[in-house]
Amino acid sequence: MPLSWVEIDLAALRHNLLQVRKRMSARTQIIGVVKSDAYGHGMLPIARELVSGGVHFLAVSKFWEAQELLVAGIRHPILVLSGIEPCDMEEAIRQQVRPALFRLDHAELMSRTACRLDTEAKIHLKVDTGMGRLGVPYERAPAFLDKLLALPGIKLEGILSHFAAADESDKSYSELQLSRFREVLGELAGRGHAVQFIHIANSAGLLDLPHAHFQLIRPGIMLYGSPPSQELHFPARLKPVMSLKAKILQLKDVPAGQPIGYGRTFLPEKPSRIATIPVGYDDGYPRLLSNQGQVLVCGQRAAVVGRVSMNLITIDVTHVRQAKEDDEVVLLGEQMDDRISAEEIAQTCATISYEIYCSIGRHRFKYFLNGAADL
Structure with missing residues (x-):
């Protein structure tokens, strides 16, 4: 045993996944968010545990994270939330890795690459409904959809957005975002195009916005045993991992x-x-x-x-x-x-539990308890 170490309790992860299932709609499936080394908890063992627990997708931030999952033998649908760069598109298409897509030039390149490979590239269109980061601005989505749907070799499998303030007690901005998202969904339906997966709810959305569950939910911090914020009434008994x-x-x-x-x-x-x-x-x-x-x-x-x-x-x-x-x-x-708790440390440091987990999770000695999969 080293002088200092990090322990990851996979039984606690399984418990938290059960808490997610208890609060989601019957028609909804789960994207297990394992980006940033599963918030510092160890991406490969966490991903294996989540796949074993029945999540439908895994979500990462970068394509190299998806490659690590694939090399480790985790053959499960993977969504890359920050999109896929041109240099990685061919490999992503071959491996059926889905990008969150928000740039037309990337869509056009993906279309050409998929046609050259005589296959179909699955994508999830990301719409910016008010976060102000990545995504097609919602007011430009109709024009973007017209161009995207005309591209050969592209399968629009999903459409997503991201709440900016679902972890606040005041849900008015989240409701505005949801209204904008539904407008875009209406534009898509008006073009006679149905998508298999619609998703916007993160951990806070899962807990406080049940009408925003759609076909997929994207729990992140909740899986690792922390509430999304201290403002929410938290109806789930989570176990820190x-x-x-x-x-x-x-x-x-x-x-x-x-x-x-x-x-x-x-x-x-x-x-x-x-x-x-x-x-x-x-x-x-x-x-x-x-x-x-x-x-x-x-x-x-x-x-x-x-x-x-x-x-x-x-x-x-x-x-x-x-x-x-x-x-x-x-x-x-x-x-x-x-x-x-991570929340106690975060409060002292004027930050959030996410940062505490990611920072401590870089520790070189990590032990996986209660049924860890092989690294």
Whole structure:
């Protein structure tokens, strides 16, 4: 066992997937979002678990992520949410990887490539209904559809959009986006074209906008055990999938006034017992937790004192008299009756749980518990 490590609880993932199923419409299927290394949780084992759990699609951000899934033997429908670059189109078509498409020049190249290969390229048209990022602007969608539907070799399998504020308690903007999306769906129907898959709902949309489920939903953060935001009434009991743990590397007694760490930002007011933990910002533990964070030792909370450095932090365990070297420390996760959540860390750092998971998930030692598939 290394000095510090990340644990991924696949039983918790299965539990969260069940919570998704309990809240979705009977006619709806699931896109398991595994982009960005499954939010830091490990894309390949997570993808295998989700496929085993019956998700209909997997979604990634970049084509190279889709290639990793394919090389690993995961032969399942894959949607690339950021689209596919021209240099990758032929391979994507051969592998039946679907792009979220939003550029006409990409559609035309895909059409020519599919015709040359004597096959059909499946795509999902992305419509921007108010997020302001990727997508055909909804007011330009009718003209775009006229050109897209005329292209040979292209199968419009799906159409999607993305909520900008579904994680807010005020749903007025989400309802506006949904109205715009339905307008585009009406334009598509008016052209006599039906698509197999319509999708707009993310985790927040799944929970708070059941009339937006359509044929597919795209849960992301909910699968990994966190709510989309703290504003929502959250009717699902989720289990966090990721933990960050380490061992106490050294214990020392220091006198009052003895500086701790870079910059001497912590000076004990009384004789103290300080534990050094082999975790730092290289492991994704935020430097903003310097003199702010808390960890769990022997089931008790202990304060991070001094600056978080690249590979080490120091904690005050003066009150945890039973603590000893090599004891387990939980920096993210549960120990006995307490838990350090990603939401707690995120609040301290003025960020969101997504960033905490992605950062910590880059840790080089990751262990998959409760039925992990082979890497």
